[in-house]
Amino acid sequence: MEDRFYVVNGEILQDVIKKVVEVKELLHKGMVKDITEGVKTVGISRSAYYKYKDKVFPLTEGAQSQKATIALLISHDPGVLSMVLDTIAANNGNVLTINQDLPINNSANVTITLDISSLNTDIRNVMNILGENPQVLKTKLIAMQ
Template sequence: MAKQNTYYLVEADILPEVIVKTARAKELLSKGEVATVTEAVEAVGISRSVFYKYKDGILPFYEASRERIVTITMELIHEFGVLSNVLQTVAKHQGNVLTINQTLPLQGLAIVTLTMETKSMDIDIPSFLEQLINLKGVKKAQVVGHNEQNIN
């Protein structure tokens, strides 16, 4: 029988320093801020052996939510093409829209709730939200919930 992994959600400040530094090194690599593992471990002050020992056991919260359903709420300015640009951004990063709901615009703003599958996305959720917020006409974007069930 295959070993089943157990996961815990803990605050970073109670973790050993090497675990936090390993997570930071992985983040530097994933964001392209460094090109190699050697550069990443030097930047955070750990050895390569420590990095390789812990790298597969530590995941940022949002990365751990891969293969999950995420619900994002947004405030959009009521202008032509704003929602289309949001949906293009979802598609660009291989998100799969499951539901989308939009309120009637009031005082030039519409509230949009988007539920999507993140399994195939090529970007983490915080970076994705940042891209959404930087789109013209998007006033606010935030995760309001996620479902831990996988979609088959």
Template sequence: MTEKSTFYLVKEEILPEAIKKTIKVKEVLKRGEVKTINEAVEKMGLSRSAYYKYKDFVFPFYEASREKIISLSILLEHKAGVLSRVLNTIANDGGSILTINQGIPLQGVANTTLSIETKDLLVDMEALLDKLRMIDGVKRLEVLGQV
């Protein structure tokens, strides 16, 4: 019987340096800045053994969120057009809204939960989240989970 993996979403600042460097090695390799793993680990100041130890277990959030359903909790200011701008931003970047649940505005803000299918996203998930956070009227945005 194969054991099922559990995934965690953690902030970069709590990760050990070897894991952060492993992610950076994978990024420079992906971008083609270096040609070999040896060059990449040397550039990042990481041992080859540490790279091989972690490389199959760490990846940026946007890679883990491809072809998934992401649930977001968003606190929106109660102003005309805010939800519409959020939905248009997601649609313009290729996201498909599966569910929307918005509460009645209280004290000038409304809690909104969205489920987004990410398989056709034109940008990585981190870029989409940054765009959503920059919309005037978005007070808070949190990723609740993914399936």
């Protein structure tokens, strides 16, 4: 099933969803040292935080998303990362940062933050294109802002 995204007024969200966003913001701003402190501060369980943390993102008021961070698990084969970058560039994405872990069990985690303001398609479509390559084992949208 394809992920679908909606923009909704926060007033209609369950309190737990709002509190998950609040924990993420506290962590980002360094106002709490870790997730445990964050969930205690806002009054939710760790399990509630982990259930929703990858599913809810704050939207900057009046702004269309300009950056996206994606996580990939890729095969440790020559040219795979180059193919990923070529795919992003072919769709007018501009890579801002790349972090690649050392390969373990012939695969490596890669996190890429890109400017999506000039994409000629949706970020989900870019991820689907990447995921069609058998050397890209997993794709995940981490955040958009």
